[in-house]
Amino acid sequence: MSTALGIVGGGQLARMTALDAARLGVDVRVLAGPSDEGVRGVFEVVDGDHDDLAALRRLAEQVDVVTFDHELVPLDVVRALEADGVVVRPGSPALAFADKVHQRRAFLAAGLPLPAFDVVADLPGVEAFAATHGWPVVLKAPHGGYDGRGVAIAGSPAEARDMVEASAGRGVLVEAHLDLQAELAVLVVTSADGSRVVYDPVRSVQVDGMCREVHAVAGHLPPILAAEAGDLGREVADLVGAVGVLAIELFVVAAPDGTQRLVVNEIAPRPHNSGHHTIDGCATSQFENHARAVLGWPLGPVTPRATASVMVNVVGTAGDPRDRVHLVDPAVKIHLYDKSPRPGRKIGHVTAVGTDHDETAAAARRAAAVLEGEQP
Known part of the structure; x- marks a missing residue:
């Protein structure tokens, strides 16, 4: 019986992983949303969004292992799959590190070398951080940033305002700007x-x-x-x-x-x-x-x-x-x-x-x- 691999997300990482897996004789299924491009027409697609538990369960029923081409699947959805007995790799403890705040705090506790950082909820918090570490500062959304999205370099409070306000009080990771x-x-x-x-x-x-x-x-x-x-x-x-x-x-x-x-x-x-x-x-x-x-x-x-x-x-x-x-x-x-x-x-x-x-x-x-x- 052939081995079946499920990949959540239908972009280029799924495409290249699936191409190499297929070359090894692995049967590949990909969960892809309406806007996903890269695998359609090349591999069998299970239609569905990455945050739709029912769609992920449909994928899981067809494969031996579920993996990902991004880390945007909500943790509660991943944990629900794991509770179903689905083999998910990487699992929810590793995927929790997609949260940059969790990532920074865990790395700090482990003694890893990091830039100075803090988590702030408002503009005065950014200004207080900059008073200690200097302008410019680096602002990061805790979730979902990639290819420059969700990251901003602010040289003044005015430049920081938009990203802080967009966080709606949920918090922004602020880091020292390094040379x-x-x-x-x-x-x-x-x-x-x-x-x-x-x-x-x-x-x-x-x-x-x-x-x-x-x-x-x-x-x-x-x-x-x-x-x-x-x-x-x-x-x-x-x-x-x-x-x-x-x-x-x-x-x-x-x-x-x-x-x-x-x-x-x-x-x-x-x-x-x-x-x-x-x-x-x-x-x-x-x-x-x-x-x-x-x-x-x-x-x-x-x-x-x-x-x-x-x-x-x-x-x-x-x-x-x-x-x-x-x-x-x-x-x-x-x-x-x-x-x-x-x-x-x-x-x-x-x-x-x-x-x-x-x-x-x-x-x-x-x-x-x-x-x-x-x-x-």
Whole structure:
């Protein structure tokens, strides 16, 4: 009898996970809402919203394990599935960390390196925090923010007002604004069978709060920093208890003695944009390993396939990138998500691999630019 995997959410993460799972002979079902794009027409879809318990139960009846392509399913819904006896991975304790306030408080209690933070309910609270830590400050909605949404950098009370008022007294996470030297990410994958793999740390490049590029380059980080990133990733994974991929975003900042130190930014208990390069750049992709992990299978090796792998996201423009695929250097690997293009929306990514970092990065950037409408 074949193994069946259910994925909640029908976006690009579900698409890429399902593609790798199907290649392993896994029967895939995806719960997708009316606006979800990426899996329809490729995999069997169970229609329903991610917060609809009845729809999730319909999915669960057809599969052996339920997993997610986002962390937006309400915790009470996840707990209801678990009470039904459904195998849900990651489970509700790990998904609780999607609440950034819970995440920050738990990390602080564990002694993890964090930016200074507080939870405030009004503008005077932001001003009091800024009086101690200085302007600008970083404001974050506790739930649902991604790709720059739900995050604001405020240099004054006037700039903070809109986000505080939008919270309607529910609270906003306010953090000290750090002088960043770089942003890193490390992916830790833990299988239900207890095995674990850790991908090499990568450097990410953010534009307007959205991950634009990911660079996985041998020796690009000082060995001490790379080891610290891996150790932090394992420590966070142990604390969170996630089964599957756990992405840990890290800030590199200057320590008082002039050395570099790492600060934990945020986590995501699912496949992550910072791991897209692994499809073409590693022996086993994050998507295959996520499927393996939640099914309780042994994990694949994560050895890099090349000295340098560079991933660049393709962001929507007015045109259709499928009309320009033939113009892209065929050495660069194209991954389109079958999502309607619109400005600011990630509709695909490209990955280049090679021996020279600068040449590899240039090839990936050229390919993304062509798909976004620039002349080759």
